[in-house]
Amino acid sequence: MRRKVTVGTRDSALALWQTRWVIGQLEKQHPEVTFEVVEMKTKGDKMLDVALAKIGDKGLFTKELEIAMQNKEIDFAVHSLKDMPTALPEGLTIGAVCKRDNPGDALVSKDGRKLSQLPRGARIGTSSLRRCAQLLSYRPDLQLESLRGNLNTRMKKLAAERLDGIILAAAGIIRMGWEDMIAEIIPFNICLPAVGQGAISVECREDDRDILEMLKTIEHSETRVATDAERSLLRHLEGGCQVPIGAYGQVKNKRLTLSALVSTLDGSQVLRTQGEAEIDGAKALGIEVAEKLLTMGGKEILQKVRSGE
Numbered sequence: 001m002r003r004k005v006t007v008g009t010r011d012s013a014l015a016l017w018q019t020r021w022v023i024g025q026l027e028k029q030h031p032e033v034t035f036e037v038v039e040m041k042t043k044g045d046k047m048l049d050v051a052l053a054k055i056g057d058k059g060l061f062t063k064e065l066e067i068a069m070q071n072k073e074i075d076f077a078v079h080s081l082k083d084m085p086t087a088l089p090e091g092l093t094i095g096a097v098c099k100r101d102n103p104g105d106a107l108v109s110k111d112g113r114k115l116s117q118l119p120r121g122a123r124i125g126t127s128s129l130r131r132c133a134q135l136l137s138y139r140p141d142l143q144l145e146s147l148r149g150n151l152n153t154r155m156k157k158l159a160a161e162r163l164d165g166i167i168l169a170a171a172g173i174i175r176m177g178w179e180d181m182i183a184e185i186i187p188f189n190i191c192l193p194a195v196g197q198g199a200i201s202v203e204c205r206e207d208d209r210d211i212l213e214m215l216k217t218i219e220h221s222e223t224r225v226a227t228d229a230e231r232s233l234l235r236h237l238e239g240g241c242q243v244p245i246g247a248y249g250q251v252k253n254k255r256l257t258l259s260a261l262v263s264t265l266d267g268s269q270v271l272r273t274q275g276e277a278e279i280d281g282a283k284a285l286g287i288e289v290a291e292k293l294l295t296m297g298g299k300e301i302l303q304k305v306r307s308g309e
C-alpha cells in the first residue's frame with residue numbers, strides 16, 4: 001500500500017466536510033497512510049449564480065477533478081453522488097458509495113413553520129426544477145424564487161431576500177451542523193429526492209488496485225444497490241438537471257424498492273410509480289421503472305420539458 005494518497009475535492013464548506021469525513025474513515029483502517037487534500041474549483045463553482053438548468057452541462061461539479069485524476073495529479077476525488085453524471089469518463093469508476101445520510105429535502109423557514117403552515121403565496125427559495133415542480137403540485141399558491149450558491153450563501157439569502165423559506169438537501173444541512181434550523185423534512189409523497197441525494201461517493205481510476213482495495217472499507221452495499229437503481233433510472237430517462245425527476249431506492253429485508261417521479265415544470269402533471277426487485281437486479285429495476293414512467297405519459301412530459309414548451 002502506498003504511504004501517501006492525494007485526495008481531490010471542491011473547495012465549498014460542504015465538499016471539504018465530506019472529504020474530511022471520508023479521510024477520517026479511511027485513517028481508522030490505514031493509520032500508516034498520509035492523505036493530502038487538493039482543493040479545486042470546478043466550472044460549477046465558478047458559475048454559482050447561474051441556474052443549473054440553464055448551464056445544462058454534464059459533470060459541472062466533477063470534470064476538473066476527473067481530469068486531475070486521469071493525469072494522476074490526484075488519486076481519488078470525493079463527491080456528492082447527486083452531482084455525479086450517470087456516465088463517467090474513460091478509465092474512472094466509483095470506488096465507493098458511502099452509507100447514505102437523510103436523503104430528504106428539508107424546509108428551513110422564517111419562523112419554523114412547516115410547509116402546510118406557510119401563508120398563502122409564501123415565497124420559497126429553490127432553483128431545483130425537481131423541488132419547484134413538486135412543491136407547486138402540492139401548493140400551487142407558493143411563489144418559487146431562484147436560489148443558487150453554496151449552502152452558506154443560500155442560508156443567508158433566507159433573511160437577506162426576505163423569503164418565507166428555502167429548500168435544501170437535509171444531508172447538507174446536517175453535515176454543516178445546522179440541523180436545528182430544519183423546520184420539516186418534506187415527506188416523500190410531497191417531494192421525492194434527487195437521484196443519489198444524501199450519499200457521498202468516491203471516484204478513482206479503475207485500474208488503481210491499491211485505492212480500490214482501500215475504498216472497499218468505506219463502501220456501504222445497501223446504499224450502492226439503492227443508488228445504482230436510481231442512477232440506472234436516470235440514465236434511461238436521459239435526465240440531468242433539465243427535467244424534474246425524482247427517485248428513491250431502498251433495501252429492506254433484502255428486497256430492493258424503487259420509487260420514481262417525472263413532472264412538468266409547473267407541477268401540473270406529476271407521474272409517480274414504483275417497482276421492486278432482488279438486490280442483484282438494481283440496474284434492470286431502474287430501467288423497468290423508467291420504462292413504466294415513459295409509458296404512463298412520461299415520454300410526452302420529457303418531450304414537452306426538453307422542447308421548452
Ligand SMILES: NCc1[nH]cc(CCC(=O)O)c1CC(=O)O
Nearest residue numbers: 080082168169171172197198199
Ligand atoms: N446540488 C448541490 C448539492 N449537492 C449535494 C448536496 C447536498 C448533499 C447531498 O445530497 O449529499 C447539495 C446541496 C443541496 O441540494 O441542497
